[in-house]
Amino acid sequence: MYYEEINVGDSFPTLQKDEITRVQLVKYAGASGDFNPLHTVEEVGEQAGTGIIAHGMLIMGMAAQGVTTWIPRKNVKKFQVRFKKMTKPGESIEITGKVLEKKENNIIVGEVLAMNSEGEVKLAGIFEGVLPSKND
Amino acid sequence: MSNVNDLVGLEFEPYCFEIEKGKIREFVQAIGDDNPIYFDMEAAKKEGFQGIPIPLTFLQVIDLWGGYSFQEKMEKLKLNPVKILHGEQHFEYLEDIYAGDVLTVSSKVINVDIKKGSSGGMDLITTENQYKNQHGDLVAISRNVTVHRH
Numbered sequence: 001m002y003y004e005e006i007n008v009g010d011s012f013p014t015l016q017k018d019e020i021t022r023v024q025l026v027k028y029a030g031a032s033g034d035f036n037p038l039h040t041v042e043e044v045g046e047q048a049g050t051g052i053i054a055h056g057m058l059i060m061g062m063a064a065q066g067v068t069t070w071i072p073r074k075n076v077k078k079f080q081v082r083f084k085k086m087t088k089p090g091e092s093i094e095i096t097g098k099v100l101e102k103k104e105n106n107i108i109v110g111e112v113l114a115m116n117s118e119g120e121v122k123l124a125g126i127f128e129g130v131l132p133s134k135n136d
Numbered sequence: 137m138s139n140v141n142d143l144v145g146l147e148f149e150p151y152c153f154e155i156e157k158g159k160i161r162e163f164v165q166a167i168g169d170d171n172p173i174y175f176d177m178e179a180a181k182k183e184g185f186q187g188i189p190i191p192l193t194f195l196q197v198i199d200l201w202g203g204y205s206f207q208e209k210m211e212k213l214k215l216n217p218v219k220i221l222h223g224e225q226h227f228e229y230l231e232d233i234y235a236g237d238v239l240t241v242s243s244k245v246i247n248v249d250i251k252k253g254s255s256g257g258m259d260l261i262t263t264e265n266q267y268k269n270q271h272g273d274l275v276a277i278s279r280n281v282t283v284h285r286h
Contacts, residue, residue, distance in 0.1 A: 018168060031159075031166040033200030035207075036217065048218045056222040057196050061167035064192035073173060074184045079192050080226035080279075 001071060003106040003131040008099050012070040012110070015095040017062050020054055022089045028058045054087040059122050063114045066095030070110070071129045081112075081125035091116045097127075106131050140259045140284070141248050143213060148243040153202030157188055157235040164191055187234035195227060195278050198239055199265065213245075213261065215284050223260060224281035231275040238270045246279070259284040 025039050034055055037044040045052040060081050067076060087093065093114050101109040112125040157175070164174045172179035173189060180188050200206070210217045233239070247262040260281055267276040 024166065024168075027162075027166040031163040032197050033205075034196070035205065038218070044218070057193055057225070058167060060225055061163075061169065061191070061193045065167060065169040065171070068169075068171060068192065072183050073171070073189060073192070074232075076192060076229065078226075078228050080224065082224045083222050 001131060003102070003108065003133045006099055006102065006108050006131065008102055010099045012066070012097040012099075015062070015066040015069055017065075017093045017095070019092045020058075020087065020089050022052065025052070025054055025058070025089060028055050028061075032057060050086060052089060054089065054091075056083045056087075056123070059083075059087055059093060059114050060125070062093055063095050063112045063123060063125055066097055066114075067110070067112055067127045070097060071108075071131065075129040075131055076127060077107075077130055078128040079125065080127075081123045083123050084121050087116070087122050093122065100126070106133050140250065140261070143245045143261060144248050146213075146245040148204060148209075148212065150240055150242045151199075151203035152238060152240050153198040154238045155190060155194075155198070155233070155235050159197060159201075160188060160190060160194065160235055163194055163197055167191075185232060185234070187236060190233045190235075192227060192229075193225075194233075195265070195267065195276055198241060198267065199243075199278075202239075203241060203243065213282075215261075215282070219285045221283040221285070222280070223283040224279075226279040228277045229275075230277070231269070231273055233267070233269065233275050237275075239267045239275070241268075242266050257286040259286075 029035055038048055039055050095114050097110050097112040100111050108129050110127050114122045161175045173183050243265045246264045249260040251258050263280045265278045269275050
């Protein structure tokens with residue numbers, strides 16, 4: 001993928017993720033080391049008034065998978081998100097993205113969104129990548 | 137706590153973490169990311185890496201397995217764990233980071249904002265982490281905004 005082939009407004013292919021399960025939250029807790037009990041322990045979810053919710057960073061991980069599906073991991077230089085809504089087990093997340101801006105030095109800036117099947121946005125992010133040029 | 141602004145400048149003990157291939161694989165499996173560069177050396181080399189790279193959000197693993205636990209961090213910040221949410225997360229990648237690298241992380245609170253809304257106030261606490269590899273190179277910077285609801 002070359003810098004010249006990317007245009008502002010281009011959309012990337014949607015990444016559809018499998019439905020989030022409680023087992024996945026347990027796996028993510030162990031893999032990431034985020035043992036906040038709000039993600040795995042029913043009683044704590046009730047105490048917080050939210051019920052069990054998915055790790056925000058799991059959803060960011062899915063968004064990162066989207067970004068590195070669209071442009072190679074090697075080329076990604078910045079990635080930031082704002083968490084908008086909580087995600088519960090049973091929800092299915094899809095990741096969409098588009099090109100917002102092309103800057104000097106072969107930099108592209110893109111938007112990435114994670115939303116559930118009803119279109120509720122869970123996180124909104126921005127990524128920056130440096131792509132090779134055909135002129136290099 | 138008396139004044140949440142007092143948190144600005146608070147430094148955490150530096151921590152160290154050796155990145156293992158198996159941990160990277162466990163992490164991408166939990167996310168369901170099947171990109172072969174994270175477990176197949178040939179695929180990683182084909183993309184221009186010299187080893188198995190870390191996924192974009194793997195820096196969190198380094199923080200939580202190498203540094204403070206969630207509970208310890210809440211105690212250090214004097215925050216009620218059931219009142220907090222993750223507001224924002226920023227990552228900047230300066231150099232490639234590979235399985236086998238040993239990263240040392242320095243971490244401190246760089247900003248506190250207090251917001252008042254109709255449904256009550258909240259504190260926004262920004263922590264910045266700097267990641268150096270075993271050669272002393274700064275390889276990544278992250279910033280985390282924690283929301284503490286009053």
